[in-house]
Amino acid sequence: MKTIAIYSIKGGVGKTAAAVNLAYLCAQDGARTLLWDLDPQGAASFYYRVKAKVKGGARGLLQRNGELPGRIKATDFPNLDLLPADLSYRHMDLLLDESKKRKRAFGRLLEPLTDDYDYIFMDCAPSVTLVSENVFRAADLIISPVIPTTLSVRTLNQLSAFMEHPKLRDVRVMSFFSMVDGRRKLHREIMENLSQRRKGILRSYIPYSSDVERMGIRRAPLPEFAGRSAGGHAFRLLWREIKARIEDGGDGNRA
Ligand SMILES: Nc1ncnc2c1ncn2[C@@H]1O[C@H](COP(=O)(O)OP(=O)(O)O)[C@@H](O)[C@H]1O
Ligand SMILES: [Mg+2]
Structure with a gap:
């Protein structure tokens, strides 16, 4: 089982779009896939037409280990399940703070699923909190979308600094450019510059x-309803590259 967190300190960078589409493509490849919608706003659940509600809320989820399967919902697509968002996730930080293994609670929660899924994707809310630390500890790989602007580059530096923590050294970090406007010189320059300096930047970009915006109207992953669109194609290439890098193993893939 590989656990992949789609994470950024920033909001509105394309995390949910990526989580929804990559999980779908992963499942289409035949891998047993779970998407955990960790954002209390529940956008990923919305795209998959699943009610953003979890029995017992965040507290129930954290307290009753082993009852996770009852909270997981099927999606309309083969091999793809969803652990929905819940409004109470907004209190997750407080609850984690109260729990015994405050930084490893998510890891322990997902452990019993090892035999049930090949891949778990986590769609994270933007923040640097105890929730994020739990995500980092539970993840094998963090994928961070970056809009090619100067500020986003700074955010990526902050993430790298955080991942230097001794307990997080084994977590791989990859990054891809999101919402790229190829006509903008600044976008092209930042992409070129950053790709040369950082190994973890993926060549595929969105x-x-x-x-991508139409996903909200169709309430479906992009490759499902517009597989041949530029966006659908880009997500397919992105997933192919991520998978190749995962299978390649090794380190030196830090974004
Ligand atoms: N590649 C893209 N092109 C155009 N719009 C996008 C793209 N990716 C995301 N969006 C739109 O931008 C908004 C934020 O994207 P989202 O994936 O929800 O970001 P995040 O999860 O990081 O907050 C959404 O309205 C989404 O439809
Ligand atoms: Mg989101």
Whole structure:
């Protein structure tokens, strides 16, 4: 089982779009896949037409280990399940703070699923909190979307600094450019510059595309309803590259 967190300190960078589409493509490859919608706003659950509600809320989830399967919902697609968001996730930080293994609670929660899933994707809310630390500890790989602007580059530096923590050294970090406008010189320059300096930057990128926005109207992953669109194609290439890098193993993949 590989656990992949789609994470950024920033909001609105394309995390949910990536989590929804990559989990879908992963499941399409035949891998047993679970997507955990960790954002209390529940956008990933919405895209998959699953009610953003979890029995017992965040507290129930953290307290009753082993009852996770009852809270997991099927999606409309083969091999793909969803652990929905819940509004109470907004209190997750407090609850984690009260729990015994405050930094490893998510890891312990997901442990019993090892035999049930090949991949778990986590769609994270933007923050640097105890929730994020739990995500980092539970993850094998963190994928961080970056809009090619100067500020986002700074955010990526902050993430790298955080991941230097001794307990997080084994976690791989990859990054991809999101909402790219190829006509903008600044986008092209930042992409070129950053790709040269950082090994963990993926070559595939996601263009700015209104098809991605249509996911909210269709309430479905992009490759499902517009597989041949530029966006659908870009997500397929991105997933292929991520998978190749995972299978390649090794380190030196830090974004
Ligand atoms: N590649 C893209 N092109 C155009 N719009 C996008 C793209 N990716 C995401 N969006 C839109 O931008 C908004 C934020 O994206 P989202 O994936 O929810 O970001 P996050 O999860 O990081 O907050 C959404 O309205 C989404 O439809
Ligand atoms: Mg989101």
